[in-house]
Amino acid sequence: MSILDQFKLTGKKAFVTGGARGIGKSVATALAEAGADVALVDLDIETAEKTAAELRQLGVNTIAVKTDVTNPKEVEAMIDAILSAFGTIDIAFNNAGICINEPAATMTFEAWKKVIDINLTGVFLTAQAAGRAMIQNKKGTIINTASMSGHIVNEPQPQCAYNASKAGVILLTKSLAAEWAEHNVRVNSISPGYIGTEMTLSAKQWIPGWLARTPQKRMGNPEELQGAVLYLASDASTFTTGTDLVVDGGFTCW
8 A cells, every 4th residue: 555545544434523524624624625525513503514515525525413412312312423424433523622721710610611611521432432333333433622832831811621621622532542542543632823813813812823823824724634633534544543733733832
């Protein structure tokens, strides 16, 4: 097999949570371009359906599944729907997430819980459900979206819940990788820096400072995460598990 062939996903079956837009849509597009059938999992089912229709133009099968990743029953139903449509699950990209910027001293319990529930518990539930199917099939790869904020405390924005949730994703990833390696299931994460998504671009007051502290002096584009995820999803990374791949324009160098 040539090196380029190792990156092909022809015949593979994948799902992407938070797949309707932003990073999720970009990664789903990359997986489809590499040959995988893709299920787009999102609460915004209307946008997910539109994205699924776009991806079908690439010659792959796609479905959209409305799911609240914090609800165990909905996650199980989502996995059942994907297995019914595709027959198996080879690749899971757990990407659904939010950020609430509130000082720790005044942050409400409800705000804290919402961030942790979606960003960390949601990743656990979707990884667990996908992992069970992969363990049964004795193969699979899971990629979780963490963040450079799981490695450092960003400033000036106060985001203790977000930072804690993403640090949790990184160690959860390593824990699952260690447990499931014997089943030929690999688990890795990516840690994006500042990427030009709707969520990031909405914080206009902080962007100049972020760019000043980024060695490359710019934000990344969602498409610049495609290669990292494709590597981790493909046979090019068969000896890579428990790894967090930082894609941040050099931000965490300093």
